[in-house]
Amino acid sequence: MTDHPIRPFPSDEAVRHVGEGLLDRTLPKEDWTHEAHLASCLWLLRERCDVVPERDLPAIISSYNLATGGENTDSAGYHETLTQLYARGVRAFNATLPADLPLVDAVNALLASEIAPRDWPLCFYSRERLFSVEARRGWVEPDLAPAG
Incomplete structure (x- = not known):
């Protein structure tokens, strides 16, 4: 995959x-970047205990996609295996992080970690x-290496 520079977040806010x-499905579509996906998942884990990423992100992301003019099809939009793999990884x-580490520092550490690259899932799949319809629609087990 193409190497993308890390775009750290400037603040907790x-x-x-x-x-x-x-x-709330108000984030502009262009701001829903790879980094935003990871940051949102970590934020949910650290500050929104009412949301369980593995359980709730499928509906959250799918509805966000639709609200911002996207779609959830066999070739675009929500991808279950990627979501579940990253949720587990995050x-x-x-x-491994101290509970009192500021949110922005935790997110930026995540973005600098080995799981942040866009091609990290290809260590396992x-x-x-990974890009099959089956993997987009449901969890599929890795075929190259076990995923933690």
Whole structure:
């Protein structure tokens, strides 16, 4: 995959803005970046105990996509396997952080970690399996290496 520079967040408020915009479906579509996906998941784990990412993100992301003019099809929009893999990875990463670490520092540490690159899922999945309709629609087990 193409190497993308890390775009860190400047403040706790910037992270919360993305997470809250996802939940209330007001975040502009162009702001729903890879970094925003990861930051939102970590924010949910650290500050929104009422939301369980593994359980709730499918509906949250799917409804956000529709609200911002996107779609959820066999080739675009919500992707279950990617969502669940990153939710697990972000949860495991969060467990390694001090509980009192400021949100922005936690998010930026996540963005600098080994799970942040867009091609991280390809450590576990072949492209064919990961980008299959089956993987988009439901969880599929990795075919290259176990996913934590």
